[in-house]
Each structure stands twice: as C-alpha cells, then as structure tokens.
Amino acid sequence: xxxxxxxxxYVNQFFAGIGGEEQAHVGVSVRExxxxxxxxxxxxxGDAARVVATVIGGDNxxxxxxxxxxxxxxxxxxxxxxxxxxxxxxxxxxxYGLACAVVCRAARELGLPAVTAMHPENPGAMAHRRDxxxxxxxxxxxxxxxxVAGLARLGLKLARKEPLGPSELEGYLSQGARRVWDRxxxxxxxxxxxxxxxxxxRPFVTEVPFRAPERVEPAAPLADLSRARIxxxxxGGLVRKGNPDQQVAANAARYHRHSVAELxxxxxxxxxxxxxxxxxxxxxxxPNYILPLSFLRDLERQGRIGKVHEWMYALPGVSTPVAVSxxxxxxxxxxxxxxxVEGVLLVAT
Amino acid sequence: xxxxxYNLALTTGANRVVRGARIEHVCGDPSLGPDKDxxxxxxxxxxxxxxxxxxxxxxxxxxPHAEAAHAS
Numbered sequence: 001x002x003x004x005x006x007x008x009x010y011v012n013q014f015f016a017g018i019g020g021e022e023q024a025h026v027g028v029s030v031r032e033x034x035x036x037x038x039x040x041x042x043x044x045x046g047d048a049a050r051v052v053a054t055v056i057g058g059d060n061x062x063x064x065x066x067x068x069x070x071x072x073x074x075x076x077x078x079x080x081x082x083x084x085x086x087x088x089x090x091x092x093x094x095x096y097g098l099a100c101a102v103v104c105r106a107a108r109e110l111g112l113p114a115v116t117a118m119h120p121e122n123p124g125a126m127a128h129r130r131d132x133x134x135x136x137x138x139x140x141x142x143x144x145x146x147x148v149a150g151l152a153r154l155g156l157k158l159a160r161k162e163p164l165g166p167s168e169l170e171g172y173l174s175q176g177a178r179r180v181w182d183r184x185x186x187x188x189x190x191x192x193x194x195x196x197x198x199x200x201x202r203p204f205v206t207e208v209p210f211r212a213p214e215r216v217e218p219a220a221p222l223a224d225l226s227r228a229r230i231x232x233x234x235x236g237g238l239v240r241k242g243n244p245d246q247q248v249a250a251n252a253a254r255y256h257r258h259s260v261a262e263l264x265x266x267x268x269x270x271x272x273x274x275x276x277x278x279x280x281x282x283x284x285x286x287p288n289y290i291l292p293l294s295f296l297r298d299l300e301r302q303g304r305i306g307k308v309h310e311w312m313y314a315l316p317g318v319s320t321p322v323a324v325s326x327x328x329x330x331x332x333x334x335x336x337x338x339x340x341v342e343g344v345l346l347v348a349t
Numbered sequence: 350x351x352x353x354x355y356n357l358a359l360t361t362g363a364n365r366v367v368r369g370a371r372i373e374h375v376c377g378d379p380s381l382g383p384d385k386d387x388x389x390x391x392x393x394x395x396x397x398x399x400x401x402x403x404x405x406x407x408x409x410x411x412x413p414h415a416e417a418a419h420a421s
Contacts, residue, residue, distance in 0.1 A: 216362060218365070225402055285379065289390070345394070347375050349352075349353075
C-alpha cells in the first residue's frame with residue numbers, strides 16, 4: 001500500500017474548540033493530527049490521505065494582521081511539507097473566509113496546492129476567488145457534510161497533482177478563466193433542451209451565468225448649478241478629425257482627454273465619430289450630438305451653470321470588457337474630481 | 350448619463366439616466382431643422398442638468414420628452 005498523502009488542515013479558534021468571539025484574537029498555533037471538522041475531512045479522505053496537522057488561527061488575529069499571519073502560517077506549512085493544504089469550510093463567516101484565503105495564498109507562495117470552502121458571497125470569496133480554489137457552501141455549518149466532501153475530493157486531486165477541469169464540472173467557484181472542454185452535444189441541441197426545460201418549468205442551468213451589475217451609491221445632488229463646474233464625457237467615439245491619436249473604433253483600451261477651453265462648439269471640420277457600434281454619419285455633421293459643448297456654452301453665458309470644465313473625455317463605448325470599462329471609468333472619474341468638477345454629463349450612444 | 354437606450358443604462362445600474370433622442374443623434378434631431386433641433390437638444394441637456402441636481406436613491410429615469418408632452 002502506498003503512503004497516504006499528507007494534508008494540513010486550517011481551522012479557526014471556534015472550530016478548534018478554543019472559544020468564540022472572546023478568543024478571536026489568538027495567534028497562529030499548530031496541533032498534531034485532525035481537529036474538529038478535520039476529523040470529518042479525514043473520514044472523507046479515506047485511506048488515500050491523512051490530516052497530519054492542524055494549523056489554527058484566531059479570526060480577528062488573521063484577518064487584521066494578514067501579512068504577519070500569512071508569514072507565521074507559511075512558516076508552519078514549510079515545516080510540515082504537506083501534499084495539499086485544506087482550509088475551512090468557513091461558510092458565511094467573513095473573517096474566517098478571509099483567513100482561509102490568506103492560508104491558501106500562503107500555501108501557493110510555497111508552491112503547495114490548496115483548497116478552501118465558503119459561501120460564494122463570503123468576503124473571502126469575493127476578494128480571492130480568482131486565485132484561490134473555493135468549494136461553494138451554504139451560509140451555515142448545516143452544509144458541513146457537502147462542504148467536507150467537496151474539500152476532500154478536490155484536495156485529493158490537487159495532492160495528486162492532477163490538473164483541475166472547469167469549475168462547473170469540478171465543483172469550485174469560477175475563477176474567471178475560460179477552459180475548453182467538450183460538452184458532448186452541440187450547442188444548438190443544448191440550447192433547445194434548455195428552452196424546452198424553461199417552457200415546461202423544469203430546472204435548467206445556463207452556460208452563460210448572469211453577472212449582476214455593480215451597484216453604485218448615487219452621488220449627492222448638486223446644490224447650486226449656477227456655481228458648478230460641469231464636465232463632459234462621451235462614449236460615442238469622438239476623435240479629432242482624421243483620428244490623429246489613433247483611437248480604435250471598438251474594444252478601446254484607453255480614452256483620450258481633449259481641451260475645449262478655446263472652443264464654443266464642436267465643429268465637424270475638426271471633430272468626428274469613430275465608433276463601430278452605430279452609424280456615425282449624423283454625428284459627423286454635428287459632433288455636439290454626442291458631446292453637448294454648444295449647449296453648455298450657451299448655458300454658461302446665461303449664468304445657468306458656473307463653468308464648462310476645460311477637459312472632455314472620449315472613447316468608443318463598444319465591445320470593451322466590463323473590467324476594462326471599470327478601470328477606464330475610474331480613471332476618468334479620478335481626473336474629473338482632481339479637476340474640481342462637480343457635475344458631469346456623460347453621453348452614451 | 351444621457352442615452353437613447355435608457356433601459357439598458359437603468360438595468361446596468363446608472364443612477365441618473367436622461368432619455369436621449371436616438372443612438373445616432375443623442376442630443377438633438379437633425380430632421381427637425383436647425384432651430385427646432387437645437388431647442389430639442391437643449392431640452393435634453395437641461396434635463397440632464399436637472400437630473401444632477403435631483404436626489405435619487407437608485408437608477409432613475411429623467412425623460413425630457415415626457416415633460417415636454419405634459420407642458421404642451
């Protein structure tokens with residue numbers, strides 16, 4: 001019989017039996033063998049592996065001192081030299097979830113495979129799902145048996161250095177990477193099956209999960225428009241005539257900032273639209289349709305607004321991934337804020 | 350945010366959404382002729398300025414077209 005694989009398990013002070021909130025400050029320690037849920041884990045691992053040691057950390061200590069905790073945990077892991085590190089399950093507990101992610105990252109630094117388990121909305125999963133293997137669980141420890149079974153299955157696979165397949169097949173949270181695999185049946189057949197399931201009210205699982213958009217806290221209303229500095233942003237692909245900045249017409253990776261300080265309106269002689277997502281011809285006769293400079297100048301003269309901000313921002317808002325859009329949007333917003341802009345008109349085509 | 354596809358803006362979480370004219374000419378309408386085109390565009394821009402002066406708690410539509418229809 002081959003030697004069982006070596007598993008090091010991480011649990012918090014509560015599951016180690018040290019105590020609840022009153023003990024959450026305790027530092028990192030190690031015990032030989034399995035502790036608490038580690039016993040269930042060991043049972044699920046069967047003869048193939050055993051829990052050689054349990055690393056324990058207080059939730060407050062680890063989540064508040066992540067660097068120091070990662071160092072201490074890493075030191076123990078190096079000494080214990082396991083084949084795989086298993087952390088949790090943390091369920092819906094936010095600090096414990098973060099701690100489990102810290103443990104998995106510390107393991108990875110040492111080249112050790114690691115897996116944890118927690119609720120998909122645990123802050124640990126929200127922050128680290130892209131680089132930590134996480135088995136999804138329910139909110140509370142009532143989902144312990146399924147969580148431990150998932151940890152054991154993936155833990156063994158990782159310990160044997162077997163490559164992980166797609167998250168959907170293996171049962172871990174999607175890490176945002178696409179992997180090619182054969183679903184066995186062509187797309188049109190799967191789509192029709194799904195449609196039939198939907199029409200009959202049967203359960204089905206989409207292959208393109210909906211990502212709910214980020215919710216942004218609305219900005220406070222402007223108190224006094226007549227004193228406010230107003231900025232302009234357009235996603236209509238406005239470029240200087242002839243596109244000397246060589247902006248792309250779709251999937252933009254950057255935006256351009258242009259001065260309108262000397263301009264009363266945008267002239268079609270100097271500006272045009274370069275955007276792959278709509279018919280640009282009309283804007284090319286009057287670019288103010290997508291960047292309302294002419295209107296704001298009139299309102300500025302009438303004293304209805306305080307001032308038109310000197311800089312405007314332009315890019316083509318088409319086919320850009322959300323992550324890139326978020327980065328570009330943040331950068332524009334930071335620049336507008338630094339320029340003392342109080343209100344912004346964003347024209348989207 | 351001024352957009353002719355305002356439903357998309359609202360469902361993706363923009364908090365102050367102002368209904369624009371058309372995708373190809375968001376702030377105005379060349380088919381109206383120069384004067385009416387400008388007045389129409391101005392109504393949309395003024396609607397947008399009113400929107401940033403209004404308190405909102407989540408995605409909210411401001412429709413300068415509807416207000417004009419009520420006024421007439």
